[in-house]
Every structure is written in structure tokens, then in C-alpha cells.
Amino acid sequence: MKEEINDLVQLLNLSPHPEGGFYAETYRSSLVLSELPSFSGPRSCSTGIYFLLTQESRSHLHKIQSDEMWHFYKGDPLRIVMLSPEGVYSEKVLGPNLFYNEVFQFVVPKGYWFGAEVVEGGEYSLVGCTVSPGFDFSDFELATKDVLTSRFPDHKECIEKFCLK
Template sequence: MNKQDIIEQLSLVKHIEGGYFKETYRSDLTINTDREGGERKLLTSIYYMLTDDCPINYFNKNKSDIIHYFHAGSPITYLTVDPEGKLSKFKLGFDVTQGHTPQLLVQGGCWKTAILEEGEFSLLGEAVAPGFEYIDMEMAKPDSFKASFPNLWDELSPYIKQ
């Protein structure tokens, strides 16, 4: 299969963060939170795909924890920045002998970007708890990101949606 076959077979659509996605699960169970709107679904899940012509998931953060699962294709590089400004790098993939991890937790409140550095595509799954709502997600804005993390700006600016 190639990227176009997967996009069509899984009915993926463009995502505002970059890449393609499709929500596959939204729990009927809910949980009360201290967030705007209060109540959230207990869990949501999506397919997420980066491709060679759409290789960046631009820096964003979510209030919920997100677990990323590698499914197929080439490995993806994740960069995360915690609230204190600590930069971490992970490779999501199957080759554990090369330091890959098949799943990755990004805690709520941390900035993250994902980059497909080689290959035609990478297909992932994501589980979000409490469930994903756009109101809980923030895309990085160049000026505020640079002001918050001036020492990381030169390295990370290519992964901030302009």
C-alpha cells in the first residue's frame, strides 16, 4: 500500500496541525473537568498520518495526555518541550534496537511536534484522555513561542506554523 491507498481506505482528511487524520472512537462515558465546558468524553482515539508531501505536525499542546502508537511506515521524530522549557527528542517506530519506541506518552501541557524525516508515510494512532476537544488544543504562535523559549527558537522555528 502507498500513502494514497491508506488515506482513501481509512477516509483520512487534512488536519489543522499538519498531516491527515480520522477520529475512530469517542467514548460514551464522560468525566467532569475543571476546564472550560466542564465535561469531557473519557477517551477519544484517532488515526494520524504524516506523508512526504505533508511531513510536519506543527507545534501544539493539549490539556489532556496523549499516547501515540506507531502502526506502519517510516519512523517519526517527536520533539517535546515541557512547561519549564526542557526539550526532549523521541523516535516513534518499531526498531527498538535503533532506540525507537512503539508508543509515546506526551503529557498534557507539553508542546509537541512530529516530523517525518524520510519515507513516504507514517501511520500512527493516538488515544487522548480525557477525550480530545479543539477548545483544549493550542497551536504555537511564533511570537509567544519565541518569547517563552528564546534559547530553542533557532532549532524549533521550522516546526511552528507561520
């Protein structure tokens, strides 16, 4: 399976992602939104990436200022964990098995802390992420254990598992 993962990284021209896994931007709309009050500057209307996570990597808890739609493409199911701004925990599983409560696509609302991992026993998940308004690294905030644990103590186990530091 490692060979297939390496082949996907090469074929899709994926690079290491700061939050974990590998990615490649595949789309950035030429339509630019300039009057967005909660953003630090103009944003592309929409962006899209390929995102590959393996059993050895996970998407660490982070949040952005836009809605993010996840799309399942290939591999094993992917568990997305979320904490709402009010501290409500939820999760969704992206995958090919609709009859086992997996979904092909799912939207993480703006402002939610979220992370993802390949389900136990899986090797990898190849997914896509579409962000609108478009993704900009200045809108990306990586969670820290201390800050999130003090804010959401009931979810300490999830926070410790999914925080990078």
C-alpha cells in the same frame, strides 16, 4: 510510495488535519466526564485517531490539556519533539526498530508543546493517537513563533521549524 499514501488516505477515510497531515477519529468513549476543573466543559473519557504524516507535512507545535499516547502502526519512523512547560526540550522516535532506540508507543504529557515529523529520508508514518480525557478542539492551542520564541529563546531553531506561523 505516493500511491500507497493515497491508498491509506482512502482506505482509512482520512481528512486533512488543521495542524498538518491527515486523520480520522476512530473512537470516542460514550463515558463522559463532567467534573473536570481545568476543562471548559464535559469531556469524553477517551478518544482515538489514525494520524498520517508524510515527508511533505508535519504536525506543528501545539498543546492540549490531556495526556496523548502515540502508537506506531506503519511506514517510517516519526520524530516527536516536545517542550515542557518549563522549557525543557526532548524528543522521542516512534517506529518499528526497537534496537535503534525507537518505541512503539509514547505518551506526551498534558501541557507540553509538541510536534512531529517523518524522519529524514522517510516517506510517511501512520500512527495512532489516544487522548485521555478525550480530545476536544477547544483544548487545542496551536503555537505561534513569536510567543514561543520569546518564552523559550534557547529553542528558536526548533520553534521556527515546527511552528505554522
